[in-house]
Amino acid sequence: xxxxxxxxxxxxxxxxxxRHTKAEWAxxxxxxxxxxxxxxxxxxxxxxxxxxxxxxxxxxVGLNILVGFTGQISLGQGGFxxxxxxxxxxxxxxxxxxxxxxxxxxxxxxxxxxxxxxxxALRLKGLYLAIATLASQEIIMFVVKRWGWLTEDKGYIEVPxxxxxxxxIERETFELQWYWILLPVTVxxxxxARNLFRTALGRSFxxxxxxxxxxxxxxxxxxxxxxxxxxxxxxxVGLSGALSAYYTETVTWERFSLDVSVLYxxxxxVGGLGSIAGSVYGAVFMMLLPALLTEAxxxxxDTAPFISEQLPAIKNAVFGLAIIAFxxxxxxxxxxxxSRIKDYIRFWPFRY
Amino acid sequence: MLAPxxxxxxxxxxxxxxxxxxxxxxxxxxGSPALEIRDIELxxxxxxxxxDVSFTVTQGHIHSVIGPNGAGKSSLLxxxxxxxxxxxxxxxxxxxxxGVAHELxxxxxxxxARLGVARSFQNIELxxxxxxxxxxxxxxxxxxxxxxxxxxxxxxxxxxxxxAHRGLVEEVIDLLSLQAFRHKPVGSLAYxxxxxxxxxxALAVQPSLLLLDEPxxxxxxxxxxxxxxxxxxxxxxxxxTVILIEHDMAVVMDISDRVSVLDFGRLIADGTPDxxxxxxxxxxxxxxxxxx
Numbered sequence: 001x002x003x004x005x006x007x008x009x010x011x012x013x014x015x016x017x018x019r020h021t022k023a024e025w026a027x028x029x030x031x032x033x034x035x036x037x038x039x040x041x042x043x044x045x046x047x048x049x050x051x052x053x054x055x056x057x058x059x060x061v062g063l064n065i066l067v068g069f070t071g072q073i074s075l076g077q078g079g080f081x082x083x084x085x086x087x088x089x090x091x092x093x094x095x096x097x098x099x100x101x102x103x104x105x106x107x108x109x110x111x112x113x114x115x116x117x118x119x120x121a122l123r124l125k126g127l128y129l130a131i132a133t134l135a136s137q138e139i140i141m142f143v144v145k146r147w148g149w150l151t152e153d154k155g156y157i158e159v160p161x162x163x164x165x166x167x168x169i170e171r172e173t174f175e176l177q178w179y180w181i182l183l184p185v186t187v188x189x190x191x192x193a194r195n196l197f198r199t200a201l202g203r204s205f206x207x208x209x210x211x212x213x214x215x216x217x218x219x220x221x222x223x224x225x226x227x228x229x230x231x232x233x234x235x236x237v238g239l240s241g242a243l244s245a246y247y248t249e250t251v252t253w254e255r256f257s258l259d260v261s262v263l264y265x266x267x268x269x270v271g272g273l274g275s276i277a278g279s280v281y282g283a284v285f286m287m288l289l290p291a292l293l294t295e296a297x298x299x300x301x302d303t304a305p306f307i308s309e310q311l312p313a314i315k316n317a318v319f320g321l322a323i324i325a326f327x328x329x330x331x332x333x334x335x336x337x338x339s340r341i342k343d344y345i346r347f348w349p350f351r352y
Numbered sequence: 353m354l355a356p357x358x359x360x361x362x363x364x365x366x367x368x369x370x371x372x373x374x375x376x377x378x379x380x381x382x383g384s385p386a387l388e389i390r391d392i393e394l395x396x397x398x399x400x401x402x403x404d405v406s407f408t409v410t411q412g413h414i415h416s417v418i419g420p421n422g423a424g425k426s427s428l429l430x431x432x433x434x435x436x437x438x439x440x441x442x443x444x445x446x447x448x449x450x451g452v453a454h455e456l457x458x459x460x461x462x463x464x465a466r467l468g469v470a471r472s473f474q475n476i477e478l479x480x481x482x483x484x485x486x487x488x489x490x491x492x493x494x495x496x497x498x499x500x501x502x503x504x505x506x507x508x509x510x511x512x513x514x515x516a517h518r519g520l521v522e523e524v525i526d527l528l529s530l531q532a533f534r535h536k537p538v539g540s541l542a543y544x545x546x547x548x549x550x551x552x553x554a555l556a557v558q559p560s561l562l563l564l565d566e567p568x569x570x571x572x573x574x575x576x577x578x579x580x581x582x583x584x585x586x587x588x589x590x591x592x593t594v595i596l597i598e599h600d601m602a603v604v605m606d607i608s609d610r611v612s613v614l615d616f617g618r619l620i621a622d623g624t625p626d627x628x629x630x631x632x633x634x635x636x637x638x639x640x641x642x643x644x
Contacts, residue, residue, distance in 0.1 A: 216461040218494070
């Protein structure tokens with residue numbers, strides 16, 4: 001219950017809710033209103049970018065569970081995306097499984113493989129673990145590049161246009177239809193991840209991050225906690241990979257290279273480590289930035305042709321500058337900036 | 353903790369604060385041996401940290417372990433909680449079930465925690481990014497279930513479990529007067545309060561045996577008095593067995609039922625506070641030997 005003197009809870013159940021005040025609910029309602037109206041406002045090009053963002057959000061949330069919440073740094077994101085994409089693509093094109101089943105199996109398979117590659121985390125920490133996960137990235141890349149059986153020696157897998165229980169994706173309404181598939185999946189994924197960190201399991205992950213000796217001393221089984229964190233994180237990443245397979249309709253190894261792992265790390269650093277909302281902000285920021293730069297380059301094509309010619313280089317430079325700026329100015333990312341803005345408004349006209 | 357006496361004869365005017373949950377999970381009768389340490393030897397390479405140390409901790413006692421710096425007090429505690437594994441000797445825990453004794457020396461820390469051995473650390477080792485409440489809820493870890501599906505779903509068993517365990521945690525918060533800090537990140541709290549949160553986290557485990565490693569280190573006398581009061585409250589209310597490492601002799605002699613003295617990794621005295629105070633070996637260890 002919100003009053004002038006603060007928020008007063010009458011039950012633990014009420015306190016455990018994610019949103020307590022009418023203002024918070026109103027803000028959430030506004031966001032959903034925007035999400036529902038977006039496909040009717042945006043043109044196909046921007047809706048396509050929106051769809052890519054929705055897929056990336058799931059992957060960023062997954063990576064943040066591991067890196068931001070459990071403190072286990074990972075450079076293997078691209079590899080785990082690949083596991084999700086290849087598994088679901090092979091299962092639905094060659095084994096003929098219905099798409100939802102193939103996606104669920106892909107999520108579970110990625111979770112298992114993630115847990116397996118998480119085993120070095122039982123012995124390694126920090127930079128050493130980063131190198132070990134880099135190895136897992138390279139091992140998975142090696143397998144998907146060299147194992148001809150995966151792609152029937154074509155080097156890529158072609159995934160037929162999605163047909164969900166007779167609901168065929170049409171060429172003209174491709175992005176719109178995909179938006180309505182991806183939006184609920186992404187919203188549910190984000191909600192599930194948010195839930196995780198108000199339960200005992202999620203808390204044990206954060207305990208491992210903050211103080212592993214004390215975590216052990218209060219009964220957290222470090223082995224189990226770390227492997228579970230790798231599995232849960234990889235499950236989300238596998239879902240993101242599987243969705244991208246059906247959305248892009250081709251699966252090739254180039255889309256899962258080390259660059260992708262680094263891009264996702266940048267997303268969660270810019271968004272905010274250890275924050276689910278931050279993962280969302282970071283994914284949106286990192287996916288939107290290149291698109292906006294392209295747009296800006298097109299605008300100045302006539303007045304300053306130099307800029308539009310050098311656009312790829314400028315994109316890279318801005319990308320790098322953005323990361324450096326965040327690390328310097330606000331290492332806790334967009335999530336922290338947003339909460340500072342909220343505080344400023346709440347306390348205004350006072351400073352604190 | 354008693355409410356202040358009020359000149360009022362209403363039935364509820366004076367009443368001991370009633371707690372629903374016992375903070376003590378041991379069912380041993382008071383006076384029987386709770387922890388038996390036998391001939392343990394702990395070496396790090398060539399350095400002998402503990403040698404031939406044996407003593408028994410009695411159920412319901414506050415048992416202090418004292419000794420000069422480097423005497424091996426913290427190492428001893430780490431042997432009990434499984435962070436170190438002594439090369440020789442045995443550490444046997446009795447938690448109450450008839451005839452069941454647990455040999456701790458080969459157990460990993462999380463299994464020992466599951467038997468109800470809870471501890472605080474000399475240098476505060478809280479989960480600094482989490483709030484006081486989350487730190488205390490983590491004390492409930494061994495009592496909670498950790499299903500992935502239920503956690504992601506939240507509604508249902510996961511939420512019910514959070515609410516069920518919150519009751520006990522709130523009693524710990526009340527007992528240690530942590531109400532004002534419930535939702536503060538522990539990293540932002542003052543030193544003395546962090547020490548109290550660490551005690552609280554150990555209590556939330558519902559310990560059968562509570563290990564406190566210098567809970568009053570670095571405090572002024574007022575804070576020490578508060579902390580001693582909390583330890584006594586906990587001991588009195590819950591009857592929980594405490595092993596206390598402390599440097600402040602006044603505190604140790606005041607609140608302990610029994611005192612063991614370590615020096616250079618060896619046990620040099622073991623007895624009631626008065627016996628220990630009169631023991632010449634202890635005097636020598638603390639004040640230095642007289643010249644001959």
